[in-house]
Amino acid sequence: MLKPITCDVAVIGAGSAGLAAYRAAKAEGARTLLIEAGPGGTTCARFGCMPSKLLLAAARAARDADRASTFGIKTEGVVVHGRAVMARVQRERDGFVADVLKEMSDIPAADKVHGRARFAGPDTLTVDDHTLITAGAIVIATGARPVVPQDLRDACQERVVTHETVFDLETLPRTLAVIGAGPLGLELALAFSRLGVKTTLFDEGDRIGAVRDPVVASAVRETFEQALKLELGVHVQAKRKADGDILLSWTDQGKARRGTFEYVLDAAGRAPAVDHLDLNLTGLPLGDTGVPTFDAQTLRCGASSIFIAGDVNDARPVLHEASLQGELAGRNAARRRRRRLQKRDPMPSLAIVYSDPDIAAVGAPWDEEAARDWVIGCSADVGRARVDAKTPGVLRLYADAGSGALIGGEMFGPDVEHLAHLLAWAVQLSLTAKDVLALPFYHPTVEEGLRTALRDIADQGSR
Template sequence: MRELTCDVAVIGAGTAGLAAYDAATKAGARAVVIERGPGGTTCARVGCMPSKLLIAAARAAHDARHAGVFGVEAGEVRVDGAAVMRRVRALRDDFVASVLDGLDRIPAEQRVAGTARFSDPATLVVDDHTRIVPGAVVIATGSSPSLPEPLRPVADRVLTTDTLFEIGTLPESLAVLGAGAVGLELAQAMSRLGVRVTLLDPAEAVGGIRDPEVAACAAALLGAEIDLRLGATVETATAEGDGVRLTWRLATGERGEGTFARVLAAAGRPPNLSDLDLAAAGLDDPEEDGLPDFNPRTLQCGTLPIFIAGDANHERPVLHEAQRQGWIAGGNAARFPQVEAPPPWPAFSLIFTHPQIAAIGRAFDPEAARDWVVGEASFADQGRARAMDRADGLIRVCAEPDGRLVGAAMIGPGVEHLAHLMAVAVQEGWTAATFLDRPFYHPTLEEGLQTAVKAVAERTGGTR
């Protein structure tokens, strides 16, 4: 067995792992990356990028069908499902290739292929060919899609985000289990491309939206395009012909059933930790959820020289957080036992449906909200949104009684840009008055956010 020593061993070469390697080497450490594949990061290979490619195709079809409102007659819209999926895969492969180029820049002697596990707190074994003794370890093993228990009897007929983008063409019908960000995006995209879609989730709100007003608005807008069944728990799945028959029960007790050409499991991606033998590393699982106890700011596991970053810790499984966490974990691993605990970024999530959905900062909580000042603005009468025929949605901005902005939830056109403005405001601790003392061009969608913040300022004495 090959013997290898290093300052930092990084397990996983995704977004967090590559960032950890870069941070460790920049800090002067000799780092080794262990990767079992497939490479290319979750985002590029099966996540953010291929889903946005599918969404872009769906948006083109939707806009073509609705161009008549502008006096533009586009004629019959025909979707070539096979061509759609070919383009998704072709550009997806370009994105993956770009990531792999980044991995290839790591010297061959600092890369180890295989599955790593702890044999003791200070030693890693990779398959049966390499033993590594590192000064510190960064766990950046990513995540994998889960398969809900009722779907296991028909597992060979179920799609996940790891397999969806490999289908040759679009199915006639699709059941999507999970109304989180991924489920919502893919359900709406498929529907706009002509697929009959039913979306099921036991939760009572789409996208994990906590603000009840924004949640209701989102359910109404998205439910107008797809068969949305909130409060639905799938009970059984059986093979029927070439498809799958599902039965489900609603929170009201009412039961439903349907047969679908394909089923997509979009019910989450748990961390890839089971192969690591964390017990051998001396890492306990206090919550019995497979996760070791770790500090969310330093990313250190207990007092050991082991750090966990990205989707592997399930703290904030989005790319920009994974990249930052990788950088923090890699730097702390290189400097151990001196570790840094930078302040967290504000919570920030985006769902790329149309309209888009965003949540920034502190999540809405009925108890805390009793003391908050809430400013609201509707896109229904927002000038730029009306000009674009996209006048649907709602913004809700929350602030402390002194006017300091603490969070927002919104659904509407161009929300990805408005949300970035709000994230900066929350991170910088701006009051509503400070926010309003910034230029807002007319006519823009950003003026909708300005209106909501102005409502906060009027209630906190912050207007001029």
């Protein structure tokens, strides 16, 4: 017998988007339920942003110690203790997860339902075999999960890891194959390589870190070819060896290649976690990935009372976007009958890869056709980077040739995570290169690289 519950808003998933949706709906005075099937803790804290940055921090410490001789400082040799590295990653990660779980524990018990939710209709959900929920509106915030090809999973068995399992390793592997050269794969491949793991990064395409600007892409590839082994434009096949290691085979420019690895990290992609929701019972049209079509401005699915937020909608799968979307979806779900739905404020996209030197993309993505109407500013020499013995990289900023307004850019270099924020603010405020050049720049800082690119735009006659 299912226990019936009626509410104004039901939120499926207690990750970053789901928690934000719950808080927003409650703030609107809506009777809100939060449904979670797993242990909670959010992707960011448990599997994503925080453990990966913990591993990257260890890798940066090892690399900096190793290159201390550049500054005339002699060391007796760097020794990486794999178990200690992973123990700190897990200890600090568990602390971040505990903080999120504490937030969840503060939610009233009457507002929480534990179990797997499925749609029984456009406004009804069943949770496992114990609860039937009728809701005025529903927010889908179930996130995304790694996709591992079945043949790879069958071949590697427990030796295939994803971003959800790699941080549970007791020690660093001897050898590692990373499949997928996107932001996640690149970050983790570099981290393990700098910690002394013999690492090879594979991808079927030829792009690294999702970089699109050809000038930036060239600099990225040239730099990281020196940091780890790259095998791009290849398809790998896996076979389990008698000793448990994995034999990978691929073809490189017509030549058969192979290598043996202790672990394979699959970072080739994530898929919206919707396969368990029975979305076919909502009556909504579904896209190729099984996700309902939705309005990106309101996050409403069609003309229904269903909203979708966070990684599950695959629009901008990063934490700050998940939180913003969750807040908007929760607010609109609560307001759906009382007033017009709120639309999200225009905001330039902002993506950062913590590859050290970092990669960042802001606003309008590179497009060869569209670039004919752009003024492009470039900077490839930053004095502060030379002082710190860091790769200077390259910055490319884009401005509209007509209005002079900055519209975006791609960057590669030290601390561009900070420069990307400055550019994103300038783009959102519709500032021109000359507008930003009128603001203070201190010397010597990496921000001067941004100033050089802005001057390049201004010198070309842009406003």
